[in-house]
Amino acid sequence: MTTPISCREALERLYEYLDGELEPESADEVRRHVEVCNACYPDVKFTTEFRDALHRAARGQPAPPGGLRRKIEALLEAETEE
Amino acid sequence: MTAPKTETFEREALPHLEAVYRFALRLTGSPGAAEDLVQETFLRAYRAWDQYTLGTNAKSWLFTICRNAFLRGRERDTRRDELVTRAARTESDADDRVYESPIFTGRADYDPEGDFFRGLVDDEILEAIDALPDEFREAVVLSDLQGMSYQEVSEILDVPLGTVKSRLFRGRKMLQKALYEYAVESGFLTEGKR
Numbered sequence: 001m002t003t004p005i006s007c008r009e010a011l012e013r014l015y016e017y018l019d020g021e022l023e024p025e026s027a028d029e030v031r032r033h034v035e036v037c038n039a040c041y042p043d044v045k046f047t048t049e050f051r052d053a054l055h056r057a058a059r060g061q062p063a064p065p066g067g068l069r070r071k072i073e074a075l076l077e078a079e080t081e082e
Numbered sequence: 083m084t085a086p087k088t089e090t091f092e093r094e095a096l097p098h099l100e101a102v103y104r105f106a107l108r109l110t111g112s113p114g115a116a117e118d119l120v121q122e123t124f125l126r127a128y129r130a131w132d133q134y135t136l137g138t139n140a141k142s143w144l145f146t147i148c149r150n151a152f153l154r155g156r157e158r159d160t161r162r163d164e165l166v167t168r169a170a171r172t173e174s175d176a177d178d179r180v181y182e183s184p185i186f187t188g189r190a191d192y193d194p195e196g197d198f199f200r201g202l203v204d205d206e207i208l209e210a211i212d213a214l215p216d217e218f219r220e221a222v223v224l225s226d227l228q229g230m231s232y233q234e235v236s237e238i239l240d241v242p243l244g245t246v247k248s249r250l251f252r253g254r255k256m257l258q259k260a261l262y263e264y265a266v267e268s269g270f271l272t273e274g275k276r
Contacts, residue, residue: 015184015250019225021232043185046196050258051226053199053207058227060204064103068117069096072124079128080088 005029007040014047091131094140095124101228102144108223109152111212119155123148142234145224149238184251186258192272198265210260218253225250 010033016022017030034044102123106116126147127134134143189196211222217239224235225246235246265271 011184015254016232016247019232042194043183046189046194046258047185049196049199050254050261053202053261054222054226057204057207057211058104058229061104061107061208061227062113064100064120065113065117068103068120069099071117072096072099072121075121075125076088076091076128079125 003029005033007033007037010034010037010040011043014044018047018051087128087131090136091128094134094136095127095131095144098141098144099124101141102148105145105223105228106148106152108208108212108219108227109149119148119152122151122155126151139234142230142238145228145230145238146240149220184255186255186262188259189262192266193262198271199261201270202261202265206264207261210257210264213260214253214256218249218256221246221249222253222257226254 010030013022013026013030014034017027017034020027022030034040099120103116103120106119106123107113110116110119123144127144130147134140192198211219211227214222220239221235224230224238225232230238232243232246232250236243239246241249262271
């Protein structure tokens with residue numbers, strides 16, 4: 001059974017919680033708090049929306065140009081022949 | 083150069099080409115410069131391949147080489163140096179700060195729950211990330227765009243774990259503010275949506 005934590009403690013650890021960086025017990029404390037706390041809800045939702053937007057943008061980044069791998073392989077080949 | 087070296091390099095390093103390219107793109111801000119930087123990164127990595135332990139974290143290792151190559155090649159103009167100095171000062175102050183919310187509090191008037199983030203297109207978000215001061219941008223890119231752990235970010239940037247947390251704390255907050263202000267200025271976030 002984990003100890004209840006305050007809103008401030010929960011928000012201080014929120015990023016580490018969402019990033020999966022907390023020890024299990026600490027993560028459990030945050031999870032138990034934010035699941036039921038109305039006062040924290042806007043902050044938690046704001047942060048979740050923010051993270052989702054960043055992850056979406058990460059997936060939308062352009063792929064490397066088609067010939068780049070070939071160029072690198074040619075560089076390595078030349079290096080190997082030296 | 084031996085065949086096994088080429089084989090292991092192709093197996094362990096080249097699959098990370100896309101991730102390294104995307105990282106280079108955020109560092110340089112230009113596709114052409116990113117392409118050059120990626121080529122330099124893989125060439126340096128190949129030359130130093132005997133220093134890499136097979137089966138460990140090739141992606142993290144390549145990112146370190148990429149960042150070092152970028153820093154060495156970058157033009158250091160006065161303005162950038164000023165930004166770095168200012169940011170470093172803010173960072174050291176953060177250690178003794180009184181409680182500060184990790185979330186941008188100014189958004190309360192219009193959109194306290196951050197629904198506006200769903201209306202932003204990827205390019206607007208990426209441009210806002212590119213506009214962050216260097217050290218905050220690096221931390222946000224590595225953690226939020228590349229999904230690296232704090233430990234990996236700490237090793238790539240060669241800073242303590244606490245500094246990674248502090249840079250993420252500040253960088254994310256700056257980014258939230260920039261995106262919020264962009265949404266207000268663009269007119270798709272108005273008081274009526276409250």
